[in-house]
Amino acid sequence: MLTPSEMKDRTLKLVNEGNFIEGIYNYCDRWCEKCSFTARCLN
Numbered sequence: 001m002l003t004p005s006e007m008k009d010r011t012l013k014l015v016n017e018g019n020f021i022e023g024i025y026n027y028c029d030r031w032c033e034k035c036s037f038t039a040r041c042l043n
């Protein structure tokens with residue numbers, strides 16, 4: 001099991017390596033099964 005610090009490090013690594021669209025999840029209907037941006041959504 002990861003410690004909170006390890007989880008934070010992994011999340012930051014994922015954010016920095018990914019090609020995510022910042023905050024895209026704030027502008028959707030949360031219907032991820034039908035979404036074209038799942039690969040670029042950090043949610």
Ligand code: SF4
Binds near residue numbers: 025033041043
């Ligand atoms: S994957 Fe889900 S949460 Fe992310 S933008 Fe698409 S619908 Fe929204």
